[in-house]
Amino acid sequence: MSAIRLLVLGAVRQHGRAHGYQIRNDLEFWGAHEWSNAKPGSIYHALKQMAKQGELLAHEVAPSTAGGPPRTEYELTEAGVAEYFRLLRESLVAYDQKMDVLSAGVGFIVDLPRAEAVELLKERVRAIETWRASVTEHYVPEDGPEQLGHIGEIMNLWISQADSGAEWTREFIKRIEAGAHVFSGEGDPFVGVLAEGEENPYATGVPAEGDDD
Amino acid sequence: MSAIRLLVLGAVRQHGRAHGYQIRNDLEFWGAHEWSNAKPGSIYHALKQMAKQGELLAHEVAPSTAGGPPRTEYELTEAGVAEYFRLLRESLVAYDQKMDVLSAGVGFIVDLPRAEAVELLKERVRAIETWRASVTEHYVPEDGPEQLGHIGEIMNLWISQADSGAEWTREFIKRIEAGAHVFSGEGDPFVGVLAEGEENPYATGVPAEGDDD
DNA sequence: ACCTTTCTATTCAACTTTGACTAGACTACT
DNA sequence: AGTAGTCTAGTCAAAGTTGAATAGAAAGGT
Known part of the structure; x- marks a missing residue:
């Protein structure tokens, strides 16, 4: 999409x-x-x-x-x-790293109600965590990631971006829960x-x- | 591209x-x-x-x-x-956030000589930093980013991703300089x-x- | 009055991407 | 020996994307 x-x-x-x-x-x-x-x-x-x-x-x-x-x-x-x-x-939910x-x-x-926004973002965090787990599980050979040579660096990259995306989402959720911004039905x-x-x-x-x- | x-x-x-x-x-x-x-x-x-x-x-x-x-x-x-x-x-150099x-x-x-790889990645870091500076400078209103409302959150997102990309690049450079991987002309x-x-x-x-x- | 630039608003051809489809050949089972 | 399934290899129409081109109107200079 x-x-x-x-x-x-x-x-x-x-x-x-x-x-x-x-x-x-x-x-x-x-x-x-x-x-x-x-x-x-x-x-x-x-x-x-x-x-x-x-x-x-x-x-x-x-x-x-x-x-x-x-x-x-x-x-x-x-x-x-x-x-x-x-x-x-x-x-808001899908994690396909399309920024x-x-x-x-x-x-x-803000076109959504505040509660739904929070809910969707939390689902996003879960989706990122699931993605991360499945990638590390499937793509790391038994004898450690070194076996992948420099190709393993790509995995590093994707995982670091995923972690940073998750972190940003969590902080965003906190700000919303603390009352930031004006959501649907709030004036x-x-x-x-x-x-x-x-x-x-x-x-x-x-x-x-x-x-x- | x-x-x-x-x-x-x-x-x-x-x-x-x-x-x-x-x-x-x-x-x-x-x-x-x-x-x-x-x-x-x-x-x-x-x-x-x-x-x-x-x-x-x-x-x-x-x-x-x-x-x-x-x-x-x-x-x-x-x-x-x-x-x-x-x-x-x-x-390797261009920062257009296309992962x-x-x-x-x-x-x-690794098709490049090690020294050139390092050089290109360093240029990448510089490009990210330049991008970051120009964005924060141009898009933050004088009265603080709050003026942007929730639109400011998008900037937060992009900047956090840029920072994480720069960090990954720096670490990658370190690993290469420390001798990781086999580059062009190294066997x-x-x-x-x-x-x-x-x-x-x-x-x-x-x-x-x-x-x- | 004339010319150039800029702004408004859109169109178009060329190129790229997508996802489903085709079709031959081998494999394994009954 | 028949056939269901899978593997190999690629094509195609429909959709999306790009960047340049078009064209009228207003603004501004000389």
Whole structure:
């Protein structure tokens, strides 16, 4: 699973109704262009695809109000909302070391009730621990990991990343349990969208230096 | 950059001459199906694409010796060798948090001289540190990261993963400097390929349980 | 008034990835 | 000797991703 659908669904949902360019801007505002494959092409493709599959409803809209070609606005259908929450829950639980998916999930985690968020993250920790156990058990030869030669270093790497991921999750759980952030049904949500016309303080300029990927 | 080309080039190179199914088996032997997109389709596609681009030379080979359709064997061209080392070096230095690329690079790191390996890994550490500095500098508002709400948690996550990646790299460097592993030009290399007919102790069965991705 | 740049919004072709499918040959059992 | 199962080897259509290209409108200079 890639992060793009979750991101697009979540972004459209926050607006109620949005066109591609708005999504693109929001994702940039969240820094998603840094950690996900949220390029224009992918966004428009996801919008069209999900419209075709009935998760989004496409409204044809007159030539845009501010220059450029006419734009299409999208809205979540019921199926879209269901899919959104399915992807959101999955992104928080599943450990497949896809950081972009987890990041997207964290970005929308406050759409869930606090208790469920904690529950999902705890399940995540368990999933990581299970993964770790199964990997160390299956991939370490009886005569010790040295037998793997430098290939064993890859295992080291993955395990260290898994441990650090688990540790971050535990700390995050603690912060949530201590009352951090505003979750679903707890009053004014933190909104991470740009209002029509609001300027984006983080507009594509982060890489300023360090642009050498 | 995806890891597949590096993996395929490296695997073909170790055999001297190999067909798709052999590659597929090697990658499975290394556990690459766990941490990379090395599915059959991708492997065959990469082989054909690179053959078309002159990095591999395709030999048509008679109906296989052991059942199944006729197979095509591939060999690295000079351009292929150059591309292999280019990708290998890039994979070790670049910090774009693609674990599969780094993993592939580590898997082939011993094809480089020990000194160069250390040099590249040190550059990697520097790249991570630069990335970290630029992110914290650009994305933290003046009034503290709390202003970002739960979005700030994503930054926490990325930074913790970066730190753990840097730490692993430093430890790996230490081990190499202390003489671990056998690098290019240091005698019998550690070979991670299966000989014709040798059985694969790690054949697709690792997920045994924990298969729920 | 004219030209250049920038912003808005999207499209497209080329490439890559996915997962299911095909199909021949050997293996083991009844 | 038939046949169910598995191993070998690869293909293909559908989906996703990338990066560049398009095109109208407004802003800003000369």
